[in-house]
Amino acid sequence: MPPKKSIQLDDFDLAILDQLQINNRTSLQEIGQSVNLSAAAVQRRVRRMEDARVIQSNAAIVDPASVGRPITIIVEVQVDSEHADLMDSARSEFAAAPEVQQCYYVTGAADFILVLTVSTMEEYEQLSRRLFLENKNVRHFNTFVAMNRVKAGLRVPLSRT
Structure with missing residues (x-):
C-alpha cells in the first residue's frame, strides 16, 4: 500500500465525498451538476483523493x-x-x-x-x-x-x- 499523501480538502471535495458515500456509482456528470463543477473537474478531484488515499476503496455494501x-x-x-x-x-x-x-x-x-x-x-x-x-x-x-x-x-x- 503506498503511503498516504496529505492533501487539503475544500468544500467541493467534501460535497463530492458526501455524494460518493451515498452512492459511489453516481455519474461524474450528476455529481458535477449538484456541486457546480464540470464532470472533468470532478474526475480530477476524485482521482486526487484516491491517490492521497482519502478514498480508500469503492465497494458494495452487502447484507x-x-x-x-x-x-x-x-x-x-x-x-x-x-x-x-x-x-x-x-x-x-x-x-x-x-x-x-x-x-x-x-x-x-x-x-x-x-x-x-x-x-x-x-x-x-x-x-x-x-x-x-x-x-x-x-x-x-x-x-x-x-x-x-x-x-x-x-x-x-x-x-x-
Whole structure:
C-alpha cells in the first residue's frame, strides 16, 4: 500500500465525498451538476483523493443475512503481553480472517474489539478456537451476539469545522 499523501480538502471535495458515500456509482456528470463543477473537474478531484488515499476503496455494501451470514458478533479481546511483535502478530491474524469485518486496537479494559459475521454459532465456535483459544497471547475474550442490526455503515459525516 503506498503511503498516504496529505492533501487539503475544500468544500467541493467534501460535497463530492458526501455524494460518493451515498452512492459511489453516481455519474461524474450528476455529481458535477449538484456541486457546480464540470464532470472533468470532478474526475480530477476524485482521482486526487484516491491517490492521497482519502478514498480508500469503492465497494458494495452487502447484507450479511442475504448471503447466509446472519449472525453478527462483537468480541472484546485482552492479551497477556503488549510486546510489539506479539501485538503485530495478533493484528495480522485478526485482519487476515475473512469473518472479521472490522478490527480495532483500543484503549481500556480490552486491547482489541472485533466485529465478526458468521453463518452459525458452530462456525463461531470454530473461529473462536482458532483466533482466541489457540492464541497463547490471548488472555481473555468476551463475546456479544447482536440481537438486531440497528445500523451498520461506514459513512463518515462531512462538514467544515
